[in-house]
Amino acid sequence: MSIPKTLTIAGSDSGGGAGIQADIKTFQELHTFGMSVITALTAQNTLGVHGVFPQSLEAIEAQLDAVLSDIGTDAIKTGMLFSAEIITLVANKLKEYEAKNIVVDPVMIAKGGASLLQEEAVRALIEKLLPIATVITPNLPEAAKLLGRQEMETIGEMKRAAIDLHKMGPKYIVLKGGHLLDGPAVDLLYDGKTTYELKTERIQTKHTHGTGCTFAAAIAAELAKGKTIKEATEVAKSFITAAISESLSIGSGIGPTNHAAFRRLAR
Ligand SMILES: Nc1ncnc2c1ncn2[C@@H]1O[C@H](COP(=O)(O)OP(=O)(O)O)[C@@H](O)[C@H]1O
Numbered sequence: 001m002s003i004p005k006t007l008t009i010a011g012s013d014s015g016g017g018a019g020i021q022a023d024i025k026t027f028q029e030l031h032t033f034g035m036s037v038i039t040a041l042t043a044q045n046t047l048g049v050h051g052v053f054p055q056s057l058e059a060i061e062a063q064l065d066a067v068l069s070d071i072g073t074d075a076i077k078t079g080m081l082f083s084a085e086i087i088t089l090v091a092n093k094l095k096e097y098e099a100k101n102i103v104v105d106p107v108m109i110a111k112g113g114a115s116l117l118q119e120e121a122v123r124a125l126i127e128k129l130l131p132i133a134t135v136i137t138p139n140l141p142e143a144a145k146l147l148g149r150q151e152m153e154t155i156g157e158m159k160r161a162a163i164d165l166h167k168m169g170p171k172y173i174v175l176k177g178g179h180l181l182d183g184p185a186v187d188l189l190y191d192g193k194t195t196y197e198l199k200t201e202r203i204q205t206k207h208t209h210g211t212g213c214t215f216a217a218a219i220a221a222e223l224a225k226g227k228t229i230k231e232a233t234e235v236a237k238s239f240i241t242a243a244i245s246e247s248l249s250i251g252s253g254i255g256p257t258n259h260a261a262f263r264r265l266a267r
């Protein structure tokens with residue numbers, strides 16, 4: 001039996017809500033075969049990030065070669081990459097193996113405020129990874145950092161930012177509006193010509209840990225199945241909305257979303 005193959009290159013979240021763990025759960029729920037390359041371990045729970053332990057370049061390269069030389073992938077999602085050295089290694093390997101369907105989630109700062117990307121690595125992200133990305137999925141602070149400008153506050157500003165991000169090399173831009181102060185949860189898909197709005201009601205919950213990882217992983221899973229970017233982002237939006245609508249009040253801080261919700265709601 002054949003199955004679409006998905007790979008996440010990201011950090012591990014011991015609390016299970018974000019990073020590698022969120023990605024693999026999403027890949028599985030969307031009926032793809034999930035694989036992982038772990039770039040860093042984080043000691044993390046619903047209260048925040050308590051430690052970051054980047055893996056050696058040797059360990060990361062060995063994982064990439066093991067997976068890509070034998071099994072291969074139909075889509076790749078990158079998340080927490082932490083340093084310029086790791087970004088450069090990952091970008092070179094993706095080129096070497098002629099990877100397709102590369103979803104870059106430019107993870108920078110966790111919701112609790114912990115830094116998951118070194119300040120000096122932003123340039124490497126822009127120079128090495130954005131030009132080879134099929135799609136990037138920044139949230140508003142990440143988009144502002146990539147563009148070197150103030151954070152967007154309106155849909156109009158988001159539209160202009162998506163156009164400018166597209167000029168940096170990715171084929172498609174998905175700009176997430178979860179951080180807008182109020183109103184619906186609006187994301188934009190920009191394909192170089194047209195801007196599409198993905199809009200849902202904002203769900204009133206504090207338990208949104210791992211939303212960005214889950215959303216990007218869902219896009220990767222759908223691209224792996226051969227869906228268009230528009231179809232993939234629409235499924236991903238439904239997936240994350242379902243996951244937030246049944247988010248889990250576990251731990252004493254910001255709980256994770258529920259990756260099994262889409263399966264139940266889609267029945
Ligand atoms: N309260 C919410 N209700 C509905 N959708 C949300 C909510 N918060 C975030 N989203 C959606 O979750 C996805 C991730 O968005 P965002 O929170 O901006 O990313 P990140 O986790 O990277 O900061 C987007 O599709 C966004 O619109």
Ligand SMILES: Cc1ncc(COP(=O)(O)OP(=O)(O)O)c(N)n1
Pocket residue numbers: 010011012013018019020042044079080107109110111112116208209210211212213214
């Ligand atoms: C290991 C790891 N990777 C990424 C994140 C950030 O995940 P995100 O989906 O943006 O969720 P929040 O941290 O914003 O809740 C992370 N926390 N850990």
